[in-house]
Amino acid sequence: MSVKKRILSGMRPTGSLHLGNYHGALANWVGMQDAYDCFFFIADWHALTTDYENTGNMSVFAHNMMIDWLSAGLSPEKSTLFVQSSVLEHAELFLLLSMITPVPWLERNPTYKDQIIQLDNKDLSTFGFLGYPVLMASDIIIYKAHGVPVGLDQVPHVEITREIARRFNYLYGNVFPEPEAVLTESSKILGLDRRKMSKSYQNTILLSEKPEDIRAKVSTMVTDPDRARRKDPGNPDICNVFEFHKLYSPADTVADIGARCRTAAVGCVECKKMMAERLVEALAPVRDKRQYYEARPELVREIIESGNQKARTAARQTMEEVRAAVFHKTI
Secondary structure, eight states: OOOOOEEEEEEOOSSOOBHHHIIIIIHHHHHHTTTSEEEEEEOHHHHHHHHTTOOTTHHHHHHHHHHHHHHHTOOTTTEEEEEGGGOTHHHHHHHHHHTTSOHHHHHTOHHHHHHHHHTTTSOOOSHHHHTHHHHHHHHHHTTTOSEEEEOGGGHHHHHHHHHHHHHHHHHHOSOOOOOEEEEOOOOOOBOTTSSBOOGGGTOOOBTTOOHHHHHHHHTTOOOOTTOOSTTSOOOGGGOHHHHHHHHHSOHHHHHHHHHHHHTTSSOHHHHHHHHHHHHHHHTHHHHHHHHHHHTOHHHHHHHHHHHHHHHHHHHHHHHHHHHHHHHOOOO
């Protein structure tokens, strides 16, 4: 019997998940559960790197994120689902890796530079923010993960983990495999205003939205900005609603709407209403599962603790090897 390769990934608990999160990562995770030995974690320590002043809702966000995951199709029978801060071995390995990671490696990290510019309203002059790639490396290699599911733009994040693992092995002996980037395809989905879907822009559709809220939000979506009147032909190629149709409507419906839009045979209001109903229908299974888990908070806590225990067992075994390698202790 072949052994499944292990993959690992995580999300920061910063609030309820939206369709951008689902199509950007979560849908891929759900689809990988049968092919891989999956470890997925709630990255609450990572959230502190940019939001260390606002921790009051962290535990609530973590609990709700787990409900989002379960509702979207992650299964505790197929995957190890856990909370980062509940496995203290991550912090121990982070400390040891920080001793051997050159500062220039961290300073050249493209995300570090980008976020300093984008998050100019926050104090990011902390060691934790500079060193988060080391914590990320700890998260990955402590489970000896074969790979990390990422999009092409995130490959550099995995490469620095490979460099850190390689340096550790050079100094202390071969303990860690070098993880690979497991490239995944994600459907590009923009926010209601055609910017990146983000809570900070208030342009999201949450996985937990009620049908009436979905309909109200879809009614505000930006369409073809050059289509001023109902009788004007539209260009579906630049219409955000049409992009949603591609994801949630049957292929023949997509083709029909595209053709009718170009000839002004369908108006934006009608098109939005059709899209809203498709989206309401598509999210119905997620809403049903959410109601189930929201009514059973103790079950959610049990799932989290069971995942924490599985993760701790794997992490502790790795740390015994690490201590033996670094300090020449007998396992």
